[in-house]
Amino acid sequence: SQTIHQWPATLVQPVGSPLSLECTVEGTSNPNLYWYRQAAGRGLQLLFYSVGIGQISSEVPQNLSASRPQDRQFILSSKKLLLSDSGFYLCAWSVPAGGAGTGELFFGEGSRLTVL
Amino acid sequence: SQKIEQNSEALNIQEGKTATLTCNYTNYSPAYLQWYRQDPGRGPVFLLLIRENEKEKRKERLKVTFDTTLKQSLFHITASQPADSATYLCALGRGNKLVFGAGTILRVKS
Numbered sequence: 183s184q185t186i187h188q189w190p191a192t193l194v195q196p197v198g199s200p201l202s203l204e205c206t207v208e209g210t211s212n213p214n215l216y217w218y219r220q221a222a223g224r225g226l227q228l229l230f231y232s233v234g235i236g237q238i239s240s241e242v243p244q245n246l247s248a249s250r251p252q253d254r255q256f257i258l259s260s261k262k263l264l265l266s267d268s269g270f271y272l273c274a275w276s277v278p279a280g281g282a283g284t285g286e287l288f289f290g291e292g293s294r295l296t297v298l
Numbered sequence: 299s300q301k302i303e304q305n306s307e308a309l310n311i312q313e314g315k316t317a318t319l320t321c322n323y324t325n326y327s328p329a330y331l332q333w334y335r336q337d338p339g340r341g342p343v344f345l346l347l348i349r350e351n352e353k354e355k356r357k358e359r360l361k362v363t364f365d366t367t368l369k370q371s372l373f374h375i376t377a378s379q380p381a382d383s384a385t386y387l388c389a390l391g392r393g394n395k396l397v398f399g400a401g402t403i404l405r406v407k408s
Contacts, residue, residue, distance in 0.1 A: 196392075228395065233394055284391060284396060286332065292340070292341050
């Protein structure tokens, strides 16, 4: 069966420090991968998605970046965190459905980031 | 830019009644629409998917409708139970990109 792992679960970082959140998927090949951010009491904001190794689509211009060094690994990074980067970060994967788009998303447990 | 609107106020209903949640959208032509459930501090969990050429989908006590003319989806939970209390998110998709609404909190009281 497929599983998704996301870490760390919680972190507190000072403004200006770097960030690295990692997500890995097991039990599937060539998944679509996604990073979303959810601010307190808000909906999910799509940050990045990837349909293959090295292929990253950025949805929101900001100081975050994403990389997909391996088929089932997706990394979210920042060189210098801002206060506004605080939030609940969710990684997700889906099975590509070709011309029909993507199927259901399977989410990780999330990483709660607090920037002080 | 595209906009997805879900009721920002919580929906409070009595156990056994039908809960109806609304998702409206503008400036977008989604090929499909999905509904998710999210519990506090957890990632969303998929419930239903409906495509643009479908009018209605059902799964157990859940029903979703999709009206591309009105640009609206309705999500129904029949015979609601306190365990159905959660935040429900709609998501619109075209290609591999899926965009979420802010969600509606549902509270089912016994």
